[in-house]
Amino acid sequence: MKTEAHNLLQKLHRRTEKCSVGCPILDRCLNGGIPCKSVTELVAESGSGKTQICLQLVLSAQLPPSHGGLSSSSLYIHTEFPFPIRRLKQLSRIFISSHSELLGSSDPCDRVFLRGVHSADEFVDAMPEIEFFLTYWKARLLPVRVIVVDSIAALFRSDFENSSLDLRKRSSLFFKISGGLKSLAERFGLAVLVTNQVVDFIGEDEGLNNGMRIGNFSELYSSGRRVCPALGLSWANCVNSRFFLSMDDEYEEGGGRVTKMRRLSVVFAPHLPQCSSRFVITTEGVFGVEMHKGNV
Amino acid sequence: MEIGMLPISASKRGKLLAAGYTTLHSIARTSPTHLARDIEVSESEALEILNVATRTSTLDRSCGSNTNIIDGGQTAWDMFNEERFSSLITTSCVDLDNILGGGINCKEVTEIGGVPGIGKTQIGIQLAVNVQIPLEYGGLGGKAIYIDTEGSFMVERVLQIAEACIEDMSEYSHHFHKDNQAYGVKMHPNSILENIFYFRVCSYTEQIALVNYLDKFVTEHKDVKIIIIDSVTFHFRQDFDDMALRTRLLGEMSLKLMKLARNFCLAVVMLNQVTTKHIEGSFQLTLALGDSWSHSCTNRIILYWNGNERHAYIDKSPSLKSASAPYSVTSRGIRNSTSSSKRIKMV
Numbered sequence: 001m002k003t004e005a006h007n008l009l010q011k012l013h014r015r016t017e018k019c020s021v022g023c024p025i026l027d028r029c030l031n032g033g034i035p036c037k038s039v040t041e042l043v044a045e046s047g048s049g050k051t052q053i054c055l056q057l058v059l060s061a062q063l064p065p066s067h068g069g070l071s072s073s074s075l076y077i078h079t080e081f082p083f084p085i086r087r088l089k090q091l092s093r094i095f096i097s098s099h100s101e102l103l104g105s106s107d108p109c110d111r112v113f114l115r116g117v118h119s120a121d122e123f124v125d126a127m128p129e130i131e132f133f134l135t136y137w138k139a140r141l142l143p144v145r146v147i148v149v150d151s152i153a154a155l156f157r158s159d160f161e162n163s164s165l166d167l168r169k170r171s172s173l174f175f176k177i178s179g180g181l182k183s184l185a186e187r188f189g190l191a192v193l194v195t196n197q198v199v200d201f202i203g204e205d206e207g208l209n210n211g212m213r214i215g216n217f218s219e220l221y222s223s224g225r226r227v228c229p230a231l232g233l234s235w236a237n238c239v240n241s242r243f244f245l246s247m248d249d250e251y252e253e254g255g256g257r258v259t260k261m262r263r264l265s266v267v268f269a270p271h272l273p274q275c276s277s278r279f280v281i282t283t284e285g286v287f288g289v290e291m292h293k294g295n296v
Numbered sequence: 297m298e299i300g301m302l303p304i305s306a307s308k309r310g311k312l313l314a315a316g317y318t319t320l321h322s323i324a325r326t327s328p329t330h331l332a333r334d335i336e337v338s339e340s341e342a343l344e345i346l347n348v349a350t351r352t353s354t355l356d357r358s359c360g361s362n363t364n365i366i367d368g369g370q371t372a373w374d375m376f377n378e379e380r381f382s383s384l385i386t387t388s389c390v391d392l393d394n395i396l397g398g399g400i401n402c403k404e405v406t407e408i409g410g411v412p413g414i415g416k417t418q419i420g421i422q423l424a425v426n427v428q429i430p431l432e433y434g435g436l437g438g439k440a441i442y443i444d445t446e447g448s449f450m451v452e453r454v455l456q457i458a459e460a461c462i463e464d465m466s467e468y469s470h471h472f473h474k475d476n477q478a479y480g481v482k483m484h485p486n487s488i489l490e491n492i493f494y495f496r497v498c499s500y501t502e503q504i505a506l507v508n509y510l511d512k513f514v515t516e517h518k519d520v521k522i523i524i525i526d527s528v529t530f531h532f533r534q535d536f537d538d539m540a541l542r543t544r545l546l547g548e549m550s551l552k553l554m555k556l557a558r559n560f561c562l563a564v565v566m567l568n569q570v571t572t573k574h575i576e577g578s579f580q581l582t583l584a585l586g587d588s589w590s591h592s593c594t595n596r597i598i599l600y601w602n603g604n605e606r607h608a609y610i611d612k613s614p615s616l617k618s619a620s621a622p623y624s625v626t627s628r629g630i631r632n633s634t635s636s637s638k639r640i641k642m643v
């Protein structure tokens with residue numbers, strides 16, 4: 001318990017610390033990247049690039065602050081199996097070749113710790129373990145300062161029924177998990193990135209309106225379908241910022257390749273205005289695409 | 297309080313002192329006729345002096361030093377006077393200020409709730425900045441306590457809003473005192489940051505402990521004029537099996553906050569989340585923490601989306617009529633909604 005008020009100027013920097021997502025264009029849209037000491041959520045349907053952004057984040061976190069990183073290792077908690085280890089290897093090889101002078105000889109994959117979790121209860125039980133792990137690494141050369149949870153929705157997909165008791169238990173677990181993550185984030189200065197799935201919009205049936213407006217957009221579309229973030233209103237209260245990834249049916253053609261266009265938009269964030277950025281996913285990773293003027 | 301401090305003309309002040317009235321207390325007991333005879337002015341002038349004196353002394357008293365009748369006792373007339381001069385903190389949105397009767401009231405507990413992304417934290421930050429607007433610009437020149445339970449407080453955003461606030465003030469002073477250089481705004485964004493006391497709490501026990509400690513903290517920092525809790529809800533929505541315990545803890549906390557608001561003449565703003573409530577087969581949105589909690593604030597404001605526009609609605613208030621007003625969140629902070637300013641232009 002801190003009984004002493006912080007002097008905002010001394011204690012905090014003039015800007016909240018951020019961790020780069022590994023692409024200057026996306027970083028600019030996010031004003032530097034994923035903020036430390038808060039919980040950021042990526043919402044998207046499967047295949048839109050959530051995991052790709054997470055993988056790129058845990059690599060660029062290893063860069064020094066001068067290059068947008070945090071000089072840190074990361075903890076990757078995955079709930080969807082298997083973990084895309086081959087893709088991480090591939091990205092890390094590219095990462096080494098472009099940043100060899102900054103990284104020395106160590107393998108970036110050595111700086112990513114993996115932990116598989118199967119259920120929400122297991123996640124809660126793992127909290128003390130995670131805390132111990134963070135404390136252990138705190139004094140090391142590259143302390144752990146990034147936690148990725150990919151994805152939170154998978155934890156809650158199966159075990160709960162649609163009864164009022166189960167719903168209450170479920171939302172209590174949301175707050176417990178998010179409270180735990182936020183308190184770790186505050187104590188260790190972590191950037192926490194959580195991914196979430198979407199569900200189809202089913203309309204205002206029986207008074208249950210899963211299309212209730214949360215944030216900057218009254219309706220969210222991806223691949224031409226109207227979707228809503230999974231886990232509902234309670235979970236939306238648990239995150240500090242929410243970003244939405246969507247896929248359009250546009251394609252960018254260049255160098256003989258056809259690449260699907262995607263878009264990252266700010267749904268809500270205490271520090272960002274409503275904005276969005278287009279990006280593509282290639283073998284080399286996730287890259288923002290400069291908006292053409294008049295095409296926004 | 298000395299006579300010398302009264303905002304009246306120097307000659308009258310001299311007359312008062314010559315007649316032996318040295319403290320405010322001494323004139324407070326005299327009648328206008330008596331005073332007029334003693335210092336040789338007309339009766340209406342004497343009345344004016346007395347009015348000024350009571351105003352000054354109520355202001356003085358509202359800071360919590362004076363004891364009247366008996367400790368804690370007060371006549372309704374005193375309360376009315378205090379209320380007339382009690383201070384308001386602007387929200388920077390004219391429409392919102394209008395339905396609030398001028399802004400967020402000191403001495404009251406105001407609860408503001410809404411869905412994620414509606415702008416609760418933005419309003420909180422805006423108020424923490426606005427409370428510092430100096431007296432010359434119609435502000436309070438006070439300081440703010442910001443209790444962050446969720447981690448949504450971002451310094452870069454505070455800086456942005458503070459810079460915009462200073463810009464607005466200098467524009468205002470430029471407008472009204474074109475040829476007076478002395479009115480240039482001397483505030484710096486850094487000093488605005490320095491005057492926000494920031495506490496980050498990570499559990500409900502910490503939150504309760506902090507609220508208990510605030511009494512001491514505010515005694516040491518008397519110029520704190522607003523306490524913002526963003527949000528009051530978060531830690532109370534995890535891990536409570538015993539709902540009766542939760543209600544009791546919340547009740548105790550809200551009593552302490554009300555007491556702080558009254559004793560130190562400061563505004564308490566609690567931000568709250570919304571939840572769905574199952575009423576007679578349909579789901580409705582209500583503020584979180586349940587029915588008994590809804591009694592614990594003086595005013596309750598609900599923020600909601602109306603189409604593409606953000607609106608604020610006064611749900612509960614002993615003195616304000618229920619009304620709603622649009623507002624918008626801009627890069628400069630909370631401002632009037634663009635559609636309403638268009639409407640004004642059209643008229």
